[in-house]
Amino acid sequence: MSLLSQLTAGLTASGALRRGIELIDKGDAKRAFPLFTKAARSGLAEAEYRVGRCYIQGVGVPPSKVEGVRWLERAATQNHTEAQSLLATMFIHGMVDRPDSGGTAGVLFASMERSPPDFINAQKWARQAAESGSSEAQALLGYILTSGPEEMRNLDEATGWYKRSAEAGCPQGHLGYALALARETSLPEVQAALVKHLRAAADQGLATALFLLGTITDRGVGVERDPIFATSCYRQAAEKGHHGGMARWGFALIKGIGAPANLQEGESWLRRAALAGDAEAAALVGDLYAAGGDLPPNYAEAAMWFRRAADAKHRGAARALGMMYMTGAGVPRDQAEAAKLLRISAEGGNQSAVVDLGNLLLRGHGDQEDSSRTRAWFEQAAAAGDPIAAFNFGVCLAEGVGVDRDEAKAVEWFRRAADTVVNAQYWYGRLLAEGRGVEKNLVEGRAWIQRAADVGMTEALVMLGDMMLEGRGGPKDQATALTLFQKASEQGHVGATFAVGAMLGGGHDVPIDRVTAQRAFRSAAERNHPYAQLMLGRYLARNLAGEQDFVQARQWLERAAAQGMEEAKADLTALAAAAAAPQPQGAGA
Numbered sequence: 001m002s003l004l005s006q007l008t009a010g011l012t013a014s015g016a017l018r019r020g021i022e023l024i025d026k027g028d029a030k031r032a033f034p035l036f037t038k039a040a041r042s043g044l045a046e047a048e049y050r051v052g053r054c055y056i057q058g059v060g061v062p063p064s065k066v067e068g069v070r071w072l073e074r075a076a077t078q079n080h081t082e083a084q085s086l087l088a089t090m091f092i093h094g095m096v097d098r099p100d101s102g103g104t105a106g107v108l109f110a111s112m113e114r115s116p117p118d119f120i121n122a123q124k125w126a127r128q129a130a131e132s133g134s135s136e137a138q139a140l141l142g143y144i145l146t147s148g149p150e151e152m153r154n155l156d157e158a159t160g161w162y163k164r165s166a167e168a169g170c171p172q173g174h175l176g177y178a179l180a181l182a183r184e185t186s187l188p189e190v191q192a193a194l195v196k197h198l199r200a201a202a203d204q205g206l207a208t209a210l211f212l213l214g215t216i217t218d219r220g221v222g223v224e225r226d227p228i229f230a231t232s233c234y235r236q237a238a239e240k241g242h243h244g245g246m247a248r249w250g251f252a253l254i255k256g257i258g259a260p261a262n263l264q265e266g267e268s269w270l271r272r273a274a275l276a277g278d279a280e281a282a283a284l285v286g287d288l289y290a291a292g293g294d295l296p297p298n299y300a301e302a303a304m305w306f307r308r309a310a311d312a313k314h315r316g317a318a319r320a321l322g323m324m325y326m327t328g329a330g331v332p333r334d335q336a337e338a339a340k341l342l343r344i345s346a347e348g349g350n351q352s353a354v355v356d357l358g359n360l361l362l363r364g365h366g367d368q369e370d371s372s373r374t375r376a377w378f379e380q381a382a383a384a385g386d387p388i389a390a391f392n393f394g395v396c397l398a399e400g401v402g403v404d405r406d407e408a409k410a411v412e413w414f415r416r417a418a419d420t421v422v423n424a425q426y427w428y429g430r431l432l433a434e435g436r437g438v439e440k441n442l443v444e445g446r447a448w449i450q451r452a453a454d455v456g457m458t459e460a461l462v463m464l465g466d467m468m469l470e471g472r473g474g475p476k477d478q479a480t481a482l483t484l485f486q487k488a489s490e491q492g493h494v495g496a497t498f499a500v501g502a503m504l505g506g507g508h509d510v511p512i513d514r515v516t517a518q519r520a521f522r523s524a525a526e527r528n529h530p531y532a533q534l535m536l537g538r539y540l541a542r543n544l545a546g547e548q549d550f551v552q553a554r555q556w557l558e559r560a561a562a563q564g565m566e567e568a569k570a571d572l573t574a575l576a577a578a579a580a581a582p583q584p585q586g587a588g589a
Helices: 003-009 013-025 029-041 045-057 065-077 081-092 104-108 119-131 135-147 155-167 171-181 188-203 207-219 227-239 243-255 263-275 279-291 299-311 315-327 335-347 351-362 368-383 387-399 407-418 422-434 442-454 458-470 478-490 494-504 514-526 530-542 550-562 566-580
Strands: none
Touching (some): 013 045, 029 045, 045 065, 045 081, 065 081, 081 119, 081 135, 119 135, 135 171, 207 243, 227 243, 243 263, 243 279, 263 299, 279 299, 279 315, 299 315, 315 335, 335 351, 351 387, 387 407, 387 422, 422 442, 422 458, 442 458, 458 494, 494 514, 494 530, 514 530, 550 566
């Protein structure tokens, strides 16, 4: 007779169960399992439960969910509350599957992968255990009634079960009841009860409770604000594997909030949270690399982390990555991808992304659906009284983005926004000055453009300078026009840079300064301004600013001609003739 047979032969079912419990408490699962099996075959519910757990956990026997569930169900049918509660948990988490066949291989080696949640069976077993007094099952039933399928939800009943569980001291019950109370926190006594139950769950080490307690303490919601205590909660939640806790603890370490600053450790926690699927953490890591610090920014690394967050629909990260694709920072320039990402951010409610997408559409990128959707966002917000949206909706109407061009309506929306939005002042003034959608009024148009120019708007500076240069809508003032062009040039406006060169080159009511004029032409020419290329070629060919260089002159004139400047072609012919003509000989030749 084998040792196993000798061990079990003289034991009753209840004796085998007791002896199995003694052995497993000593860590001898291999000898305990056959004892549990003997007792279970006699129909003892506790033994059936323990056999089921051994199969589920792979303790003393190869793991098998199918066999584990079969034994748990036998125990649960006999009203074993722990078996019922464990079954409910497994059904919720998709840890129950059935073999395709009844063969031994199907039982022993059934997949350990998770299946879809089965809330129907989860509710069945959780309710039986809850009604038998299991506080864990009561909390579980509250969760099912709160977060299960819509047709199964009953918030009032869920609150009742959470309360019973909390009264029994179950940490999940305390947490569930606190979350139930959070639905209505207008009364001080409700806020106090919420904090009380959240603390009770946190004191028992529940990671989610620690994270939430840290959050409300961090923000001072229902409690006195205490960043140090909040950071301690985040740290404890992080150490227990809570993704949000990892992210907040990492951020606290980076910023030195409630703990000594430690950039390296903080980034490590953020990375762990991000790799675990926390979109906010991934966005924060992206921000770290995009902003730089002691080292230059690493846009390629930033783009990788922003992509993780954007794929999870993080609107801030989607916008940041969209802007990187728009400018080619860390990723190839790709306006279509930029539009796609800005759309994700805009659909998530990021108003800056809505504006960015609108600007991208004005430059001819995106598709018709983007145009229509963006126009609808602007129109809705504009109708609700948002002046910035009113301006953007006006641009859509003026440029025909997502809607038929209607300059008369555009004028109306620009006027609504013009009192507070600088860009609207410029657009409204421009349409008045040009007579687009409204009767032409140069005087009023110039006044509105002046308002936008006074706060430094580049386009307004240029247009006001042009109007002053010619005396449209008010007195001619070429000296002030030059000053306006110079300001716009300093802001990077290439047309204004050319205008500075043209005015200083002569023929205007300002002192001639051809050296500065040539410098301005070169700056604009290098940014591919065709007229500046033409003028720079002429200056270099004719020695108008004390520098003559036929080779450079030819190069700039050729670049201007390639852009369709007919005058440059004539200058090139004259330059070639001058170069071919015999040079006068000196007296000593």
